[in-house]
Amino acid sequence: MKTWLRQHRQALAAALRRIAGNKPAAALNALVIGIALALPAGGYALLDSLRAVTGGSAIEPRLSVFLRIEATRADAEALVAKLKDDARVRDVRFVPREQALNELRAVEGLAEVAAALNSNPLPDALVLRPKSGEPADLETLAAALRALPAVDVVQADAVWARRLSALAATARLAIALLATLLAFGLVAITFNTIRLQILTQRAEIELAKLIGATDAFIRRPFLYLGALQGVAGGVVALAVLWGSFSALNVGVAELAASYESAFRLAALAPGDALALAVYSGGLGWLGAYLSVSKYLLEIEPV
Amino acid sequence: MISFSAVAKRYAGGQQALNGVGFSIAQGEFVFIAGHSGAGKSTLLKLIPAIERPSSGSVLVNGQNVGSLQRAALPYLRRNLGIVFQDQKLLYDRSVFDNVLLPLAFSDFDGREAAKRVRAALDKVGLLARDRASPVQLSGGEQQRLAIARAVVNRPAVLIADEPTANLDAASAIEILEIFASFNQVGVTVLVATHDEALIARFARRVLRLARGSIVD
Numbered sequence A: 001m002k003t004w005l006r007q008h009r010q011a012l013a014a015a016l017r018r019i020a021g022n023k024p025a026a027a028l029n030a031l032v033i034g035i036a037l038a039l040p041a042g043g044y045a046l047l048d049s050l051r052a053v054t055g056g057s058a059i060e061p062r063l064s065v066f067l068r069i070e071a072t073r074a075d076a077e078a079l080v081a082k083l084k085d086d087a088r089v090r091d092v093r094f095v096p097r098e099q100a101l102n103e104l105r106a107v108e109g110l111a112e113v114a115a116a117l118n119s120n121p122l123p124d125a126l127v128l129r130p131k132s133g134e135p136a137d138l139e140t141l142a143a144a145l146r147a148l149p150a151v152d153v154v155q156a157d158a159v160w161a162r163r164l165s166a167l168a169a170t171a172r173l174a175i176a177l178l179a180t181l182l183a184f185g186l187v188a189i190t191f192n193t194i195r196l197q198i199l200t201q202r203a204e205i206e207l208a209k210l211i212g213a214t215d216a217f218i219r220r221p222f223l224y225l226g227a228l229q230g231v232a233g234g235v236v237a238l239a240v241l242w243g244s245f246s247a248l249n250v251g252v253a254e255l256a257a258s259y260e261s262a263f264r265l266a267a268l269a270p271g272d273a274l275a276l277a278v279y280s281g282g283l284g285w286l287g288a289y290l291s292v293s294k295y296l297l298e299i300e301p302v
Numbered sequence B: 001m002i003s004f005s006a007v008a009k010r011y012a013g014g015q016q017a018l019n020g021v022g023f024s025i026a027q028g029e030f031v032f033i034a035g036h037s038g039a040g041k042s043t044l045l046k047l048i049p050a051i052e053r054p055s056s057g058s059v060l061v062n063g064q065n066v067g068s069l070q071r072a073a074l075p076y077l078r079r080n081l082g083i084v085f086q087d088q089k090l091l092y093d094r095s096v097f098d099n100v101l102l103p104l105a106f107s108d109f110d111g112r113e114a115a116k117r118v119r120a121a122l123d124k125v126g127l128l129a130r131d132r133a134s135p136v137q138l139s140g141g142e143q144q145r146l147a148i149a150r151a152v153v154n155r156p157a158v159l160i161a162d163e164p165t166a167n168l169d170a171a172s173a174i175e176i177l178e179i180f181a182s183f184n185q186v187g188v189t190v191l192v193a194t195h196d197e198a199l200i201a202r203f204a205r206r207v208l209r210l211a212r213g214s215i216v217d
């Protein structure tokens, strides 16, 4: 166990020495990997920020419920009371037909139209905010409301919610595809870096085999090198993400203020950031493992 | 300790390097492998740590047929052998000290114990004062002694040296051979390949003489 720990410490030290011995190359590799990773990670963070908006209170789905013209005020009040107790409903606002007509009069150009009417053609209405913004939940609630005797028409603005959710799903898929492609890219980059490293250390590897080093012993520093390079790339990706989101948020803040929203782009949460670094470290390790498995066996001392 | 029987080695290129070679070396012996250039001295020595495998016949080291060892078993065979290579194989990107330290990396010594062993090995070959130097700063004879220090740092039971005195003047060659003799004195089995007949005559040990791949007497 002690020997095992020491051998790992030595392998890590050897990997760090390799990096220290060629800092420009190591920095360039971390940069390439970092920028490649920043793309899907940024997309993911962007989607996450947007989901906070679409799922939150900034743009909430609403149901407009128009009562039958012959429904009495008592019917309307009974319905409001009933809906207030409904678990699916967050709140209900009653819009009496007189108020609706007044609002119509207030709209420029429509005042004359309103004046020409000899009776109020508008029905009483309810504007209702559901608890759930899921399109399916909206549909069920709207259907239930339509079945009520006092209700004439229910307008669910679920269409846009569905579109947005479909769009978000497509974007998520695109990001997953991009992430997969770039993961292959990262493995390929590490594979090649480690291949070059093996070639430059050929004499040392040959000697190690001749004096009794096991394959595992020879492989270990290269695996550490690959993993370290991956982690460094992950850290660069986080820095790129953080920097560009900070820059973008200046504009986003202005835009959001004009909508009276406090919306900001949020870079990855600490847990996600850690996951990114671990994930890219793992991919680096994999690239190194594949490279070492292929090229180390080919080096046979004579 | 080491025994060859009816060993033949034909390289992939068709070159017949060894043919019907048989001998036995007991523990603690000092043996010269003599012969002209191309006689098969290096090939014979490479069969012992299984750097090359015999085409036919058997090579036994400590009763183990090394010609048929699995790849994964080779490191453990080689750790018990100290080898001085004909081309030395020193690493020029690290110090004299670190070159000697290499074989201890996969032994069970901690850092302090390993450093002590490295200094002891360097002391035996007279290079203790040069431990911080780079191998390129050493003379040919000093480089040869460095290669010996690296071979003995693990205190192997068998020491194998391929032309350890090539390119050295007579005085340095004798110095090197005396180092081997001192290891032999403490029980290490020593095999030295050389074509230097004067040196062989001077040390008067057992000689295995090769000519065109076969042992002659």
Ligand SMILES: Nc1ncnc2c1ncn2[C@@H]1O[C@H](COP(=O)(O)OP(=O)(O)OP(=O)(O)O)[C@@H](O)[C@H]1O
Residues within 6 Å of the ligand: A302, B011, B012, B013, B015, B016, B017, B035, B036, B037, B038, B039, B040, B041, B042, B043, B044, B086, B195
């Ligand atoms: N890897 C190889 N592939 C093919 N032929 C080889 C190889 N190594 C050696 N030979 C051939 O085998 C024969 C014996 O070579 P070896 O190196 O054993 O001779 P040697 O006695 O050590 O010579 P020298 O004194 O010049 O070192 C030579 O004819 C050589 O050309």
Ligand SMILES: [Mg+2]
Residues within 6 Å of the ligand: B041, B042, B043, B086, B162, B163
């Ligand atoms: Mg030779």
